[in-house]
Amino acid sequence: MRLGAPVWYSSDDPEEMARAHVALGYGAAYCPDLSLDDLPRVRAVREAFEREGVAIAEVGAWRNMMAPGESERKRNLEYVCQRMALADEVGALCCVNISGSFNPEQWDGPHPENTSQQGFDLTVQNVRHVLDTVRPRRAKFALEMMPWGLPDSPDSFLALLRAVDRPAFAVHLDPVNLVHSPPRYFANGALIQECISKLGPWIVSAHGKDILLSNRLTTHLDEVRPGLGNLDYVTYIRGLDGLPADVPLMLEHLSSPEEYAEATAYVRSMAERAGVTFV
Template identity: 30%
Template structure:
């Protein structure tokens, strides 16, 4: 395993600046976002020079590009907004290999027209599921064309809001291109310690054949988010469960400030490096 971080944690609009900041804070990889190249999170055109700059910055700093964000609202009530998201996904997919990654990360979205991270009563309806499946049909065609993988992150306020729903998506789409980005803090809001551990362990076991990236953020007792190691999630148990499941990918932290980043790297590093985490 490697410890990584969301590139957008650090200020800057050039990959040299952002990846150097990640390295200096103690990270070996990033989940990249084209906003860090000054192009916005969902560019519809990506200059070759911008892609080359990412690859060269990665080589200079030694910070790997573990994945690239291509998240848009896959079930937005306005089809034109979905179509724009698809175009951006396709542009990012076309650039991914040259930038240094084969994994594009997505979330499945919300019927809330203003905020894809806000829950909506229609998110768990039949029509929302059908729209999402249709959207994945478009994305999988792009993934095949460009030989990339799609990392789907379960989010409580989205269509895929649990490990069970993620497993259902994998089974319905029946494509090896579908992978999972698993964040333990996205699996519950407020639970007691026993329930938290069980929910996380069961999610890892259910999805272990598809987990491409493990995220690392935390929850406070009141359900609000916290930086990894600052909340109630049992991180030694989480990492041990990942290792037991055979996971050896990147553990990517987010939901923290640049100021907090070195401390979180120092917290996660020994857990990820220690073979004792599997006992």
């Protein structure tokens, strides 16, 4: 199993960038800042990371595919297609996005229609559009689950997988995003096991963070650094390690190398407790 995180590069040389991950003990990486307008550099990065044995886990395509305005939605879908094509060219495991939101003020914000039949149908249409436009040869197009957007549960993701009906459609697992109530908070290990058992064959990448329930009314759930919350990392790591694919666990949303070092140390300690070794 592989662990990865953002890395602060001291050089833009592809070989040095790949080695920077190895030096920190990471077997997986986020895709560096690349563009399809510079294919020689894209290929140089792909080859350098392959030589160092570092898997490029994902290319982010963080745009609202459900934007309320038609012209904005079209532009966003074009961008997502470009990112999907980049993921395929650079040898990444996946291109990842969320389904989006009808919220006019925040691209990933809550809206009553996000989880409606309209939201479901538009998500199916958008995923098919990306995959049918790009026709990736290797990389998958994965959606990340969200607390107020589809997919918002293992079962809703299964429904999307069946409806989209494309072999290159995949699951990006981020259980913290599914912990949006006290029952789920306290039983998050069971939630993780449900995700693994129902979605395992489609999971291609996963995010590592943590969540903390505050002792304040009403319900306050905050994302925190791994080790400062209640996520059942032993169950999470064991579940990922038992998947048929070599699924990387990617740390995210921290602000400094020092924070990532602390998060990495904690996750490694949980892996040791789980009997799992990172490569």
